Amino acid sequence: MQSSDSKIERIIDGVLARMSNGTLRAGDRLRSIREEATVMNVSKNTVVEAYLRLVARGVLIARPGSGYYVSRTSARKKGPALPAILGARPVELLTEQLERRLPIRPGDGRLPPDWLESPEMRRPLSVMRMSADDTYNTAWGFLPLRERLCGTLAERGIQCQPGQVLTTYGGNHGMDLVIRCYIRPGDAVLVDDPGYYPLFWKLGGAGARIVGIRRHHDGPDLEDLSEKARLTGARLFFTQSLAHNPTGGSITQGTAYGVMKVAEEHDMLIVEDDPFADILPYTAPRLAALDQLNRVIYIGSFSKTLPGSVRIGYIAAAPELAQELNEMKVISIISTSAQNERLVHSLIEGAHYLKYLRRLHDRIHEATAQTVHGLENVGFSVPRPLSGGFYVWIPLTPTMQERDLVTEAAQEGIFIAPSVAFSTSDSPALGMRVNIAHGSDPRFLEWLARIAH
Template sequence: MPSPPLKIDFVINSILMQIQAGTLRPGERLPSIRDEAQRLGIGKNTVVEAYLRLVGQGVLQAKPGSGYYVVWTPEASSGPRAQPLAAATDRVSLLSEQLDRRLPVRPGDGRPPTEWLETSELRRYLSYQRFQEGDAYNSSWGHAPLRARLCGALAERGISCRDDQLLMTHGANHAMDLIIRRYVKPGDAVLVDDPGYYPLLAKLSLAGAEAVGVARRHDGPDVADLEAKARTSGARLFFTQSLAHNPTGGSITFGTAYSVLRTAAEHDLLVIEDDPFADILPYTAPRLAALDQLERVIYLGTFSKTLAGSFRVGYAAAAPGLASELNELKVITAVSTSAHDERLIFQLVENGHYLKHLRRLRARASKATAESVEALEALGFTIRRPIGGGFYLWIDLPEHMGDPDLVHDAARAGIFIAPAINFSTSRDPAPAMRINVAYGADPQFLAWLREKLG
């Protein structure tokens, strides 16, 4: 049986990064197959396959009876090669690394591992079903049966939603794009969680808007800071993620949620609530949209964080007038969303496959969270545990680890990290780091972190 491609890619990328960083130089011998397999905790066949592929690419040379040697010099190569993360303060490079996956150890990743989302059973179903439907365009609002199902799911979360209030999008990011394009003008102030969702900060910058950070606590936005910023900034929009917050992992409490909505009403704020992990979180968890019933809250959801990563299917629920405005803009700019993907997701839900998948995903996330918390606490970190689930932990770092070159140091070791600077509206936030629970107990990452702590 061939070795899993992800593990082979892991070995290849690790070697390429070491060559790129200069820790492996032309002429140097690589570790033996047995030693490398033991070090990485993988099978020897996987290492053999990775070495042979690098030989085929001209990166390594096999010397019978001696081993494998580096022959490739990065500066002289004109072919594709792995590149280190561009810069610690560059949000675009942070997002690009999540897509290109060049660094093998990934505590800074914002997504769960591919193997968590695409189990063998689900892959078989996807392969069979994907092109069983016709090629007609989707309706302007999206696949009607899936929208009806989603309205039912929102009802279980306490959110009353009719079909004229919910439009399908190409993921939550597309919904944010539509909202910014429709309601934000250059020069506008827009309130955001700080630390908060870094692609949103990049979107607002591209729109010429000013992102005004509202301090984010573990139990939700700092209400006093929200009130002060709403009163003085002139902002009319507030983007927030109430539950399983990215990047801190915290979740809003009922008391904080009531206070946020009271402040929004007093200052006429339109609140955009992103809920990407809703399907693995408790239905009864506090949601602004449930307390507000979509009067001044636009509620965003997505399948991209809980289903196969290649799905770009999301939705927005809002008051009828707002939903209609956003859907008209969607039709003008994107024509329609994917009928194939939406029909497929509906079938996964209808046939019970999605529910089984979610149960496995919750169990994996819970187990990984416990392991990561235990490992990080053993290093001396105080961990504020996620409330109700989610994929993220947030650790405060000592002052000496606030160096902007920290991300480059990690990349040279093959480790992808996500420091606080990427998630803040401040140019000099307190040193901290987002950690994906799937990778928080990775031995290579922990060893690097222990060395940096001194």
């Protein structure tokens, strides 16, 4: 069930979107409180609160006995038109995730900030932030946290010792360290396609030759992987086995076994990114569990489940690889945050994190069901089984494939993430990643239904 604050923000976002796309102009009267409550299926008190917040921001003015009107100064406060600054290039999409200029956000990569707060976490976070010291961390990271992570990994079927685990500033930093250590200009590197576009930038910046491996809902295409490993001589394959970004699929046990056979045959290292592990089953198929960190470098993270200011990730690898990666960590940033790592360790040990994850898991499950129902109601198919992560994937209809959807959506205040951003190919199979926290928004679904025909 939506919180009252979420309902208020939905009304605020709707007003701002109508102003952005020109439906509402300076001086226009808004719908009455009763009308807005009926349209948005909320109470009149919720509408009053939303309108008053917009008055406080200078967006609306209240005229007693008449209603609420768009302020005539609002138009002068607008920046550049959104379609002029938002396109389908990955850098623009990632920038929009940080700047949050568009109010309707099915293209987001993260959950809404208010989802990452709960009664179980709010007070422990504030108390520990106030009490934590600012001493330098050890090179490898806070030892009690690394010891606890070894226990967590053992539950996932991955056996390791603290000397095989180093902490990072999130999963992206873990990828950076692997790239710095093991990739030189001109090296062929295999990646999921569609796949994680920030990784593509990192590899491009290192001068790597990026080779896409077709990604199906149940994992990498084994024939494509084997053929391209043979032809390119690649020694690294970056993949996300579970709750895949962007397709939302997860690898099956048989496909995971096939990937490891290809890696052994062609003497490849596999970098397995597992950012959603804490909300997924321990028993889900993981390459690192099959391989036991022989040729798999495993990257985990708390950055998807904790607030963005707590950026903690980790790498688990064979002892000699972990040593090399940790030396690169020291050379590049010296150490990670002792305060944040102590904080996360305390949350885990105090069971605050476990209680919070249970609530978050239920909320994700409910939102996924609502998003799938909404998408299928307007004529889009969603692949099964559902992974339990943040995303589902929908193919585009033929009438949608020739249009500049990113710009068209931005004109209506909608942020989307199309397949072109996630592919190494110039002509990918067209689809769209949908964040389950925003996928059931009626304004997004109405826009999808309208442009699909």
